[in-house]
Amino acid sequence: MSDQNTFLLDGEEIAFTPGQTIMQAARAAGKYIPHLCWHPEFKPHGSCKLCTVKVNGRFASACTTAAAAGLEVENRTAELDDKRRTMLQLLFIEGNHFCPSCEKSGNCLLQATAYELEMLTPHFDHFYPDRPVDASHPDVMLDFNRCILCSLCVQASELVDKKCVFVMGGRGMKGRKIIINSESGRLADTDFSVDDRAASICPVGVILKKRVGFAVPYGQRTYDKAPVSIVETEAAK
Amino acid sequence: MNEQETIAAVLERHNHDGTRLMQILRETQEALGWLAPETITAISKGIGWPRAKVEGTAAFYSFFHLRPRGKYCVLWSDNITDRMLGNRELMQRLCEKLWLEPGRLSEDGLVFVNTTSCTGMCDQGPALLVNYRAVTRMTIDRVDEMAELIRNQVPLAEWPAEWFRVEDNIRRKDALLDHGLVPGEALAAAFARGPQALIEEIKASGLRGRGGAGFSTGLKWEYCRAAPGEAHYVVCNADEGEPGTFKDRVLLTSYADLVFEGMTLAGYAVGAQKGLMYLRGEYRYLKEALESVLARRRSEGLLGRRILDQDFDFDIEIHLGAGAYVCGEESALIESLEGKPGRPRIRPPFPVTCGYLNQPTAVNNVETLAAACLVAAKGGAWYAKLGTAKSAGTKLLSVSGDVERPGIYEYPFGVSVRQVLEDAGAKNCVQGVQVSGPSGVTLSANELERRICFEDIPTAGAFMVFDCTRDMFEVARNFAHFFAHESCGFCTPCRVGTQVVARLMDKLATNHGSPYDIDELFKMHRLMQGASHCGLGNSACNPIFDTLTKFRPAYEKRLKSLDYEPAFDLDAALSQARQMTGRDDAAAHLLNVE
Numbered sequence: 001m002s003d004q005n006t007f008l009l010d011g012e013e014i015a016f017t018p019g020q021t022i023m024q025a026a027r028a029a030g031k032y033i034p035h036l037c038w039h040p041e042f043k044p045h046g047s048c049k050l051c052t053v054k055v056n057g058r059f060a061s062a063c064t065t066a067a068a069a070g071l072e073v074e075n076r077t078a079e080l081d082d083k084r085r086t087m088l089q090l091l092f093i094e095g096n097h098f099c100p101s102c103e104k105s106g107n108c109l110l111q112a113t114a115y116e117l118e119m120l121t122p123h124f125d126h127f128y129p130d131r132p133v134d135a136s137h138p139d140v141m142l143d144f145n146r147c148i149l150c151s152l153c154v155q156a157s158e159l160v161d162k163k164c165v166f167v168m169g170g171r172g173m174k175g176r177k178i179i180i181n182s183e184s185g186r187l188a189d190t191d192f193s194v195d196d197r198a199a200s201i202c203p204v205g206v207i208l209k210k211r212v213g214f215a216v217p218y219g220q221r222t223y224d225k226a227p228v229s230i231v232e233t234e235a236a237k
Numbered sequence: 238m239n240e241q242e243t244i245a246a247v248l249e250r251h252n253h254d255g256t257r258l259m260q261i262l263r264e265t266q267e268a269l270g271w272l273a274p275e276t277i278t279a280i281s282k283g284i285g286w287p288r289a290k291v292e293g294t295a296a297f298y299s300f301f302h303l304r305p306r307g308k309y310c311v312l313w314s315d316n317i318t319d320r321m322l323g324n325r326e327l328m329q330r331l332c333e334k335l336w337l338e339p340g341r342l343s344e345d346g347l348v349f350v351n352t353t354s355c356t357g358m359c360d361q362g363p364a365l366l367v368n369y370r371a372v373t374r375m376t377i378d379r380v381d382e383m384a385e386l387i388r389n390q391v392p393l394a395e396w397p398a399e400w401f402r403v404e405d406n407i408r409r410k411d412a413l414l415d416h417g418l419v420p421g422e423a424l425a426a427a428f429a430r431g432p433q434a435l436i437e438e439i440k441a442s443g444l445r446g447r448g449g450a451g452f453s454t455g456l457k458w459e460y461c462r463a464a465p466g467e468a469h470y471v472v473c474n475a476d477e478g479e480p481g482t483f484k485d486r487v488l489l490t491s492y493a494d495l496v497f498e499g500m501t502l503a504g505y506a507v508g509a510q511k512g513l514m515y516l517r518g519e520y521r522y523l524k525e526a527l528e529s530v531l532a533r534r535r536s537e538g539l540l541g542r543r544i545l546d547q548d549f550d551f552d553i554e555i556h557l558g559a560g561a562y563v564c565g566e567e568s569a570l571i572e573s574l575e576g577k578p579g580r581p582r583i584r585p586p587f588p589v590t591c592g593y594l595n596q597p598t599a600v601n602n603v604e605t606l607a608a609a610c611l612v613a614a615k616g617g618a619w620y621a622k623l624g625t626a627k628s629a630g631t632k633l634l635s636v637s638g639d640v641e642r643p644g645i646y647e648y649p650f651g652v653s654v655r656q657v658l659e660d661a662g663a664k665n666c667v668q669g670v671q672v673s674g675p676s677g678v679t680l681s682a683n684e685l686e687r688r689i690c691f692e693d694i695p696t697a698g699a700f701m702v703f704d705c706t707r708d709m710f711e712v713a714r715n716f717a718h719f720f721a722h723e724s725c726g727f728c729t730p731c732r733v734g735t736q737v738v739a740r741l742m743d744k745l746a747t748n749h750g751s752p753y754d755i756d757e758l759f760k761m762h763r764l765m766q767g768a769s770h771c772g773l774g775n776s777a778c779n780p781i782f783d784t785l786t787k788f789r790p791a792y793e794k795r796l797k798s799l800d801y802e803p804a805f806d807l808d809a810a811l812s813q814a815r816q817m818t819g820r821d822d823a824a825a826h827l828l829n830v831e
Contacts, residue, residue, distance in 0.1 A: 046583050049729050052768045059767035064583045086764050090733035124737055125804055169293025169578060173736045176726030181289035183278050
């Protein structure tokens with residue numbers, strides 16, 4: 001690797017291989033850039049905007065911006081973390097998130113990222129949307145109250161499972177939602193299987209396997225043991 | 238024909254091609270009234286797409302209905318200019334006459350009444366769409382008559398033709414509207430030069446995109462021509478959705494030849510054989526007339542095989558949108574052309590290298606393409622002399638609001654705002670002018686010497702005038718709701734941020750606000766401006782920021798106190814309990830905790 005293939009992330013030199021995004025290069029170098037819709041196995045979606053960084057003074061998504069020699073990237077600055085905190089609050093008030101009773105608590109990327117960024121309150125008034133629960137499938141239930149519209153289940157179902165069980169449709173905060181691939185709109189009427197990649201991709205508590213809830217008690221879960229910034233950088237090693 | 242046969246015929250007409258889903262859905266809905274679950278299933282089977290993708294597209298667009306909409310669907314244009322002309326009162330009257338609530342299908346399933354985003358008739362409002370046909374100049378008398386026609390189930394074809402008349406209202410012509418070209422003249426001049434020289438001529442003219450962003454048209458065509466691909470495409474962006482803008486409607490009505498010739502020029506320049514016009518759903522009524530212009534141009538040898546006996550084939554197809562402002566963004570428009578929800582793509586790559594069907598695509602505004610004909614026929618040097626140093630040529634302005642003569646005004650770039658106001662006959666004293674629509678800039682009365690040009694105020698063409706009697710806060714609140722309605726919902730800051738902003742504005746409107754809420758608005762502006770995925774979110778708070786900065790008293794007079802105020806009104810929350818218990822005595826009321 002030549003010296004030219006480096007950029008600065010919060011003043012630290014980061015090596016990259018051509019073709020990598022800022023997110024990929026940072027992760028490979030053991031640096032944490034907050035994210036929700038990005039997942040190392042999938043193409044960047046670029047929608048949650050939690051990975052917003054400043055590249056040579058301009059805002060950009062780290063997951064979709066190509067790493068390039070000589071870039072100066074700001075990541076964990078007070079200004080950017082402040083914006084991220086606000087965006088997390090927007091996600092919390094948009095849905096119905098009740099961490100204390102959620103099966104995903106402690107394994108939830110939204111919750112963990114909120115802790116990481118020291119989000120202490122939702123700040124804004126909640127919207128309390130009316131979102132359905134679909135328990136029709138024998139092995140999996142869907143609780144859309146917690147959906148953050150990251151589209152990871154969409155990608156997993158289409159690209160890995162080759163099924164398109166989940167599709168993102170509709171418009172705006174009131175319309176945008178996951179559409180289930182059946183005329184009834186019920187998961188039971190699709191070819192979805194608990195063994196699908198999509199069944200285990202949800203970063204929050206929407207897609208839950210039945211009969212295995214609370215197998216690991218609160219307090220002993222992934223982000224109970226270490227904050228997301230540590231978990232992420234360990235996972236990348 | 239039964240429903241299945243209808244769907245089969247539509248699918249057949251579009252070769253079962255999923256990229257034509259928008260047209261399939263629209264034509265099916267025009268025949269069947271709405272898109273029932275089994276209709277969506279049949280279409281998905283017909284095009285071989287997963288059902289959820291078809292539903293996902295249908296659910297994205299305001300003009301597609303996954304629930305019954307009745308025999309009559311009346312949508313009132315709800316731009317601020319319609320409101321200033323009393324659209325809300327008229328809609329209320331129509332609803333009362335028909336015994337229904339806005340946004341809810343009547344009990345008998347006959348009629349649906351609601352609002353819709355600006356329909357591009359601001360110079361002749363209050364406007365509406367009835368079954369997606371444009372109606373202008375609504376009055377109390379027309380409302381009463383319309384209620385009768387609906388109740389008696391009179392077919393639309395028998396409604397007064399006068400209601401559907403749309404005026405051009407051209408008030409000032411300059412180089413473009415007085416072009417003096419005959420069909421084929423610009424093409425012949427371009428063919429004499431050759432494609433490369435045509436691009437050089439366009440570059441020399443200084444022509445910049447008229448959609449507002451102002452990118453060099455010559456460079457765009459050059460990049461597109463140079464990009465490798467199996468095929469190249471030209472797209473005309475006729476999704477004129479910016480509230481207050483209607484100049485493309487006039488160009489498409491009375492200058493369609495010029496627009497199509499501009500598309501053909503672009504095709505010749507970039508090496509395309511196919512052009513697509515993306516026409517906004519609100520302009521559905523123009524489709525047949527535009528098709529007949531295309532047919533005539535084919536018969537005149539100006540479209541199709543061997544145009545003007547040159548070794549150049551090119552044809553144009555019209556695609557209709559279905560009520561989504563975000564599709565004015567070029568990559569969202571391309572997604573829509575491919576049958577998908579209009580979500581702006583991640584850029585780069587840009588459409589010039591990877592656009593329609595992932596091929597090099599030149600997307601140009603209607604007015605840009607028309608202006609390109611002038612350059613081709615009269616030369617780049619001639620065109621460059623019009624306007625200012627960095628803004629060559631002329632600009633069409635769509636003037637509406639508080640003026641004596643609303644309509645289309647064409648000026649060389651560099652005209653002052655004051656000049657436009659004088660020519661249009663601004664009434665009373667001018668308080669503010671919204672240039673380039675909600676995503677543009679709000680001017681105050683002491684900025685009237687500013688000029689319309691890329692050096693000062695770039696614009697897509699909207700020019701809405703507000704006199705001293707208008708409430709600039711209500712102007713901004715109208716725009717806030719517009720953006721909340723039109724956000725595609727892809728990225729967090731815009732999807733939720735536009736809703737939070739609309740709610741904050743409503744809180745202020747009901748006199749529950751405090752300085753704290755104003756700080757919150759500024760905070761949302763700072764967040765959305767930098768972090769949003771596309772221009773919609775980035776500019777959604779512009780009118781809030783501008784009016785807060787320039788018309789602060791309009792906000793401050795609404796503040797309940799100078800301290801924090803909760804949005805929650807304790808006493809109002811008890812109203813239901815009061816109603817249930819039949820009480821309304823003093824002890825049944827609570828004051829909010831001070």
